Amino acid sequence: MxxxxxxxxxxxxxxxxxxxxxxxxxxxxxxxxxxxxxxxxxxxxxxxxxxxxxxxxxxxxxxxxxxxxxxxxxxHPTARQRAVAAIVLSGQNAVLTGRAALHEYGYGTSYSGDAHVLIATHRRVQSTGFVLVERTTRLPVPVTRNGLPCAPLPRALLDAARRCRTLDSTRSLIAEVIQRGEVSVAELIAELDSGSGRGAALPRTVLREVSADIHSVSEAEARRLWLRSGLPRMVFNRKIVDADRQFIAMPDGWIDDVAFAWDIDSLDWHLAPKAYKSTVERRTRMQNHGIIVLPTLPSAVRDDPDRVIADLRSHYQLASSRPRPEVRMLRAPG
Incomplete structure (x- = not known):
């Protein structure tokens, strides 16, 4: 105050x-x-x-x-005023978490203005209005953000993710935070494992996908299409280098035996329209090294999966019909 x-x-x-x-x-x-x-x-x-x-x-x-x-x-109260009101209502040692805390960390999640607050189990404050009060035996040491006591970022993110209703919304939420590099997948898995199992299924699925280098909603959907295609093993987000080990690109999908790259346009993941220029330049580098590249729009993955599967098969056949270029896939870290 x-x-x-x-x-x-x-x-x-x-x-x-x-x-x-x-x-x-x-x-x-x-x-x-x-x-x-x-x-x-x-x-x-x-x-x-x-x-x-x-x-x-x-x-x-x-x-x-x-x-x-x-x-x-x-x-109309601002998001800030709602968060403050939630803490004022909840009293001593209350901690803001979920999307309200992510908002204080500066993430542009689809925040409705509802506030999720953690309190100790012996407290008797009740949820009311736009405030969700959760009693917990794992009350975190708060991080002060803009004068408000907030849960550490991994806890705040997973408390929000546990309340997502669809896999896509869970992916989008987790991807937004991981992309900035302020929290690691290992930290999120450790936090998820130490908490309640309630609401953990969707975030756990997304963290498995991210561990497998699936970085966005579109890429996760694309992986399912590859599994349906019957094509050889595809890996995701691996670095490709030339014969001199000079970096070429890191395509979304890669079938190594024929040097076939699959690129999914995803401005939500790259965060800015200027990334389109780097996307075009990356594809040009791959093509200059003899790599067969299939560019696919996220909307096609979602709305026309049969055509995308046909494109995958035809481009794989095209890649199989020419000598494999001298490019290499680097192993995933770890």
Whole structure:
């Protein structure tokens, strides 16, 4: 909570305690957190119950955002204000987790504004409104993000992933965080193994895919098509080098016996349209070294799988019909 400046702070506090808060609304906001404050604190600063009730009536300048929690404004609460309100409601040692915590870490997940909070098992706070309160024997040591106590990134991510309803949404969520390199697959697997089995099936499937170098929703769907195609073994996201061990590319899929590369366009994974230029340059390098390349749009993988399987088979036959170029696949790390 923001404190008043040292030289004037006590005078402000004393005046508000004498019931003069109506002349110092900006100071009242200053002792709140992003405009969020408990009704008990308002009473401490001299605001009577009747004044709180009057200001929180429909059309009034304030609103009761949660039981015992007031927002000093009448607009729609921001994601930040909802997160603060959840922590204020949940009290001492509460920890923000899930998508609300990911939002504080700076991830652009599809955050609805609902807040998931962890508390110790002996606490009696209940879920209400947009706040999901979860009691846990594994209350993490919080990481302070923007002044809020947040679960460490692996815990926050998996708490969000456990509540995903589809495999694709779970993949997208986990891929977004792993891509930045701020958490490893090993850390996520360790966190998943140490927690409850509830909701763990989808994240565990995705982590197995990522361990096998499947990096996106489209690539995971593509792997299923390759399995249906009946073609020889395909590996994913392996580095390809020339005869002098100079790097050529790292295609999404690779059949080594005929030097056949499969490239899945996926701007969601590469994160920026400028990646298209590097994609074109990568394919040109592969073709210059004699590699047969099949480019495929994610929409085709999703909407026209039979045609994609036919393309895979025809390009494999084309690759089989010419001498294999002098290129090598490097082993996966570890």
């Amino acid at each position: 923001t404190e008043p400046a040292a030289d004037t702070g006590w005078a402000i506090i004393d005046s508000m305690r004498r019931g003069e808060w109506g002349h110092r609304l900006e100071d009242l906001y200053g002792v709140s957190r992003s405009g969020i404050i408990r009704t008990a604190e308002l009473r401490q600063w001299g605001v009577s119950n009747s004044a709180i009730d009057a200001r929180c009536r429909p059309g009034g300048p304030w609103q009761r955002i949660l039981p015992g929690v007031v927002m000093l404004g009448n607009g």
